[in-house]
Amino acid sequence: MQLMEDLREKIKALENEKANLLAEIAELRKKAEAKVSRLEGEIAELKKEREALTGLLGPPRKPKEKGGSEEAE
Numbered sequence: 001m002q003l004m005e006d007l008r009e010k011i012k013a014l015e016n017e018k019a020n021l022l023a024e025i026a027e028l029r030k031k032a033e034a035k036v037s038r039l040e041g042e043i044a045e046l047k048k049e050r051e052a053l054t055g056l057l058g059p060p061r062k063p064k065e066k067g068g069s070e071e072a073e
Helices: 002-057
Strands: none
Touching: none
């Protein structure tokens, strides 16, 4: 009967470990979702800032080509 008791203890320990891992995974998911949300907000703010600065400075200019004597083909 010792074998049955050992199996019961092992099953209980494994179920405990599984529950702990599931709880840890749930917590990590919450943290990951919060980080995603925070990063999305930061990116939105950076895009707004880029738009504001672009509006202030105007559209970017294309650099002039060197050696303007080249003929178009």
